[in-house]
Amino acid sequence: MDSRPDSVIIAEVLAGNVEAYALLFRRYRDDYTRFAVRMLGSYADADDALQSAFLRAYRALAQCHDPDKFGAWLRQIVVNECRTAAVRRGRRDRRFAVDEGALERVLTDHPADGAAMREEIQHALDQLEVEHREAFLLKHVEGLSYEEMSAATGVGVSALKMRVKRACDRLRELLDGVHHD
Amino acid sequence: MTDHDREAGRGSSGRSGGEGKGGAASEERFLARITEPLRAPERLDATFESRLMTAVRTAMPLPPTRRGWWRQAYMVRVTPLDGLAVAAGIAALVVLGSVLTRIEAPPATPPDLPVQHRAPAVAAVQPARDTVYVVRFVFVAPDAKRVALVGDFNNWDRTTTRLTPAGTTGVWTATVPLSAGRYQYAFIVDGTRWTADPTASITVKDDFGATTSLVTVGGSGAG
Secondary structure: OOOOOHHHHHHHHHOOOHHHHHHHHHHHHHHHHHHHHHHHOOHHHHHHHHHHHHHHHHHOHHHOOOHHHHHHHHHHHHHHHHHHHHHHHHHHHOOOOOOOOHHHHHHHHOOOOHHHHHHHHHHHHHHOOHHHHHHHHHHHHOOOOHHHHHHHHOOOHHHHHHHHHHHHHHHHHHHOOOOOO | OOHHHHHHHHHHHHHOOOOHHHHHHHHHHHHHHHHHHHOOOOOOOOOHHHHHHHHHHHOOOOOOOOOOOOOOEEEEEOOOOOHHHHHHHHHHHHHHHOOOOOOOOOOOOOOOOOHHHOOOEEOOOOOOOOOEEEEEEEEEOOOOOOEEEEEHHHOOOOOOEEEEEOOOOOEEEEEEEEEOEEEEEEEEEOOOEEEOOOOOOOEEEOOOOOEEEEEEEOOOOOO
16 A cells, blocks of 8 residues: 555656556545445446546646645545536436336335445435535535535535535435334 | 534424424434445446546646746747748747747737737638648747647647757747647647647636637638
């Protein structure tokens, strides 16, 4: 495991060692993969968004003015890519008829199965507005502070708190029938 | 659970306006139940890294947004017939005018004319439906070891169009056949330093704030 700081590896990449970029990718792939998969609800869409995000980050690497904060800078790109992909996917999905009973079936078919639980929660997440889903995931799944979320999204802290609140309210409406306290 | 979590929990529990500690605790339990499964790790496709690195190896890095010691650049377009003579003349003027100073646009080019008449200077061939214009790029970089030209005409591939020393110290040139159209371009010095053409009238910024120059070849808007 390469323990050098991000800034050192970035300098190496910018000096011409393109292969060193893989080190940066491996450092952040897990966290950002989870976010992308949750945000988009699809491995294929997450794959596309992350390919685009990591490639964009590489192309813009010289513009990362604070290489010691590369992870936060990369997160901005990932969040933007996922948001764009989510909006695009939302438009695409609206071309298909909405199955109103899908959520109910998911909620009741496999109540004791962990994978099914994740699936049903994911299905509920998919029902949220994109910006609410994004705020909820960054806050409660990725564990970011509101200040970090603001840096990643460009949205003010107050607005983010409201988005998280609304996301929680909506999720509770969607999931309360199964996840009793 | 963080303070922020608790804050969000209180906010979410506020629907009835008076649930108090019980409501907040209920909200926290609800959040704990639904977030735990979501925190499970996810894995990318096994080919993800190889696909990414393949793309990275052929991708064109963008320049820093802060300019450093940019070499001054100059580009001129000419026809195949008189290209060499015109380019040589302009390059000579550029070199003479830029000794130890920055290079300005050609003195014969009024600053308020459309881009096709400003730098880069243009010598267009007679318009024809299938005309291919030969565009000669001249770049002055006395300290450079190598200079590449990138643009949307070569997919921003730094290996496609290398400028060669023009015989005069610090002057690099490349000739590119282009059909009529509008193109973005920039120079890359020593493989890492990106510069737009400082004499171009039109520049374009992409998503990352990188500045590229814009040139129109052929047509009424040629420039």
